[in-house]
Amino acid sequence: MSTEELREEQQFVSGLYARLDALREEAETAVRASLRQVGNGLQARLERDIMVAERSGLLAAFDAGENGLVFGRLAFRDGRDHHIGRIGIRASDTERTPLVIDWRAEVARPFYLATGHTPMGLRRRRHITTEGRAVTALHDEILDLSDTTRTGHESADADEVLLAALDSARTGRMHDIVQTIQAEQDRIIRAPHHGVLVVEGGPGTGKTVVALHRAAYLLYAHRELLAKRAVLIVGPNPAFLGYIGEVLPALGETGVLLATLGELFPGVTATGTDTPAAAEVKGRAEMADVLARALADRQQ
Incomplete structure (x- = not known):
C-alpha cells in the first residue's frame, strides 16, 4: 500500500482545513463587526440584519464541514481531477476553480453514479476516509480498464466503503449518507x-x-x-x-x-x-x- 498517496491526500486535506479556518475567521469577524453597527433608520438596521444572517449561514456551513469535509476524488480521462466534499471551497474569493466541490454540484454526480459499464468519463474514483482532520484510508475504484496505473489502494470490494458505513457504531441519531449515496x-x-x-x-x-x-x-x-x-x-x-x-x-x-x-x-x-x-x-x-x-x- 502506497504511503505516498496517503501523504499526498493528507497534505491536501490539511491545506483545505487551513482555508476553512481562514474563511470561518473572516465570517466571524464580519458578524461581530455588523453587530457593533448601530446605524440610524430602518434601512441601516435591515442591511445589518441581512449581513448577519448571511454570514451566520456561512458559519453554519463551515461548521458542517468540520467532520468529513472531503470524502471523494474523481480522476477523469481528460485530465480533470476534482475532490468532492460536504461544501464547496475555493482557494480565494477570485479563484473560479474550487479546491473541493460540493456533493450537490452536477460535476460530482459521477461519484455516485459511475460504473465500469458507464464510467461517465472517469478513469478512477477514490473514497477518502478521515477521522477528524486526519486521512486514515483510501479506496480506489478503477473505472477505465485500459488504465494500468496502480496506487496500491485499489479496493477488491466495490462496496467496502458502504459496508464500513453500515457497520459503524450507532449513536441514537440519524446520520447523513453523503459519502455513500447509492x-x-x-x-x-x-x-x-x-x-x-x-x-x-x-x-x-x-x-x-x-x-x-x-x-x-x-x-x-x-x-x-x-x-x-x-x-x-x-x-x-x-x-x-x-x-x-x-x-x-x-x-x-x-x-x-x-x-x-x-x-x-x-x-x-x-x-x-x-x-x-x-x-x-x-x-x-x-x-x-x-x-x-x-x-x-x-x-x-
Missing part, C-alpha cells in the same frame, strides 16, 4: 423540482434520510426561491424530529423548520391524542394518496 437514492435526491414527489418503501429502507438529502439538494439548486418560501419538515412526533434533527445541519443547512402535525397552526400546540378508530383511518394507505392530491391541488 444510484437509486441519487436519482430521487436530484429529481426535478416539479411539485409533489412521493417516495415509497418499507420500514428501514432509507426514505427519511433520502428525503432530508433531497431537501439539502433543493436548497442548493433553488436557494433563492426556497429562501423566500422556507422549507418545513413535518414529523409525527418530537422524538422523531429529535432523531433526524442533526442531518441537515451536518450538510450545512440550518434554515429549515421542523414541526409536528400538532404544531402547524401558528400559536397553537395540539396536545390531544387520536382514538384507536381515528388512528386506524389515518394509517390507511389511501390517506397518503389523499394528502398527495391535496398538496398537488394547493401548488396549482
Whole structure:
C-alpha cells in the first residue's frame, strides 16, 4: 500500500482545513463587526440584519464541514481531477476553480453514479476516509480498464466503503449518507423540482434520510426561491424530529423548520391524542394518496 498517496491526500486535506479556518475567521469577524453597527433608520438596521444572517449561514456551513469535509476524488480521462466534499471551497474569493466541490454540484454526480459499464468519463474514483482532520484510508475504484496505473489502494470490494458505513457504531441519531449515496437514492435526491414527489418503501429502507438529502439538494439548486418560501419538515412526533434533527445541519443547512402535525397552526400546540378508530383511518394507505392530491391541488 502506497504511503505516498496517503501523504499526498493528507497534505491536501490539511491545506483545505487551513482555508476553512481562514474563511470561518473572516465570517466571524464580519458578524461581530455588523453587530457593533448601530446605524440610524430602518434601512441601516435591515442591511445589518441581512449581513448577519448571511454570514451566520456561512458559519453554519463551515461548521458542517468540520467532520468529513472531503470524502471523494474523481480522476477523469481528460485530465480533470476534482475532490468532492460536504461544501464547496475555493482557494480565494477570485479563484473560479474550487479546491473541493460540493456533493450537490452536477460535476460530482459521477461519484455516485459511475460504473465500469458507464464510467461517465472517469478513469478512477477514490473514497477518502478521515477521522477528524486526519486521512486514515483510501479506496480506489478503477473505472477505465485500459488504465494500468496502480496506487496500491485499489479496493477488491466495490462496496467496502458502504459496508464500513453500515457497520459503524450507532449513536441514537440519524446520520447523513453523503459519502455513500447509492444510484437509486441519487436519482430521487436530484429529481426535478416539479411539485409533489412521493417516495415509497418499507420500514428501514432509507426514505427519511433520502428525503432530508433531497431537501439539502433543493436548497442548493433553488436557494433563492426556497429562501423566500422556507422549507418545513413535518414529523409525527418530537422524538422523531429529535432523531433526524442533526442531518441537515451536518450538510450545512440550518434554515429549515421542523414541526409536528400538532404544531402547524401558528400559536397553537395540539396536545390531544387520536382514538384507536381515528388512528386506524389515518394509517390507511389511501390517506397518503389523499394528502398527495391535496398538496398537488394547493401548488396549482
